[in-house]
Amino acid sequence: MDWTWFHKLASPPHFYRIAGRLAPGLGWPALVLILAGLYGGLVFAPADFQQGDGFRILYVHAPSAWLSMFIYAMMAIAAGIGLIWRMKLAHAVAIAAAPIGAWFTFLALATGSLWGKPMWGTWWVWDARLTSELILLFLYLGFLALHASIDDTQRADRAAAVLALVGIVNLPIIHYSVYWWNTLHQGSTITKLGRPSITLDMLWPLLVMLVGFTLFFGAVLTRRVQAEVLRRERNAAWLRAELAR
Amino acid sequence: MSAGGFLAMGGYAAYVWPAFGLTLAVMLWNVHAARRAHERAREDALRRLPDREPGA
Known part of the structure; x- marks a missing residue:
């Protein structure tokens, strides 16, 4: 197999140029899907027979929770690739993804809290799902803090990558x-293989939101990776050419 | 459904709207923060440039 495309993509200048075109290509579809999902979730979907209109928090809570884990997995894989193959771009991707992941983990916790209060009668409970999600937030913050605390970028990349890889163990714990464990948190809505426990009118806005949020992450990530590439690039000739545009 | 009924969210307005509002705010902030990071990185890179001549 010809791997030149991969080596080209891994070159920061080449990636920078692709990312410039990619960000709007991801961002606009994300906006359309999120608006459609909002309409579907807030207006179109019927109220739940047990939770009434309160269940609609699902449409921002589940996509946030999905992103909190998806971003961590992606960040840890990127950090691992950077660690093993010493690929600079992979480290840039990992450090660019971390703040976005931390924000969506915060959102998953906060929207979950707003959902828990009317349904469970409490904002917070030290239960397995909630506690492991809180640990995920600390892993993101630890990753960012560790990276920021080491001046030499390459050493910071490697130290933070090890932390990210160790933290991966938390992902299956959150999921399962x-x-x-006995938990207040309800089971998954759509990951039961092939048989979602939800009617189609409620399901499609959720799927649209999940895709919309993921594209949104892609758009924000490409912008942040661009910033990271500029920050790290020491090739004056390329920077001069690129910034002159 | 009336506008008032929609806003009342079947009695869950105090939980549903803050959840959606907070999500919107965080997402807008993320767009803003990413753009600002890119802008600053460009400015910093431009400041770095004059010290070096191409090929030096």
Whole structure:
């Protein structure tokens, strides 16, 4: 197999140029999908027979929770690639993804809290799902803090990458926590293989939101990776040519 | 459904709207922060440039 495309993509200048075109290409579809999902979730979908209109928090809570884990997995894989193959761009991707992941983990916790209060009667409970999600937030913050605390970028990249890889163990714990332990948190809505426990009118806005949020992450990530590439690039000739545009 | 009924969210307005509002605010902030980071990185890179001549 010809791998030149991969090596080209891994070159920061080449990636920078692709990312410049990619960000709007991801951002606009994300906006359309999120608006459609908002309409579907807030207006179109019927109220839940047990939770009434309160269940609609699902449409921002589940996509945030999905991104909190998806971004961590992506960040850790990127950090691992950077660690093993010493690929500079991979480290840039990992450090660019971390703040976005931390924000969506915060959103998953906050919207979950707003959902928990009317349904469970409490804002917070030290239960397996909630606690492991809170640990995820600390992993993101630890990753960012560790990276910021080391002046030499390459050493910071490697140290933070090790932390990210160790933290991966938390992902299956979050996912399976609702099955492994007694928990207040309800089980998954759509990951039961092939048989979602939700009517189609409620399901499509959720799927649209999940895709919209993921594209949104892609758009924000490409902008942040661009910033990171500029910050790290020491090739004056390329920077001069690029910034002159 | 009337506008008032929609806003009342079946009695869950105090939980549903803050959840959606907070999500919107965080997402807008992320767009802004990413753009600002890119802008600053460009400015910093421009400041770095004059010290070096191409090929030096």
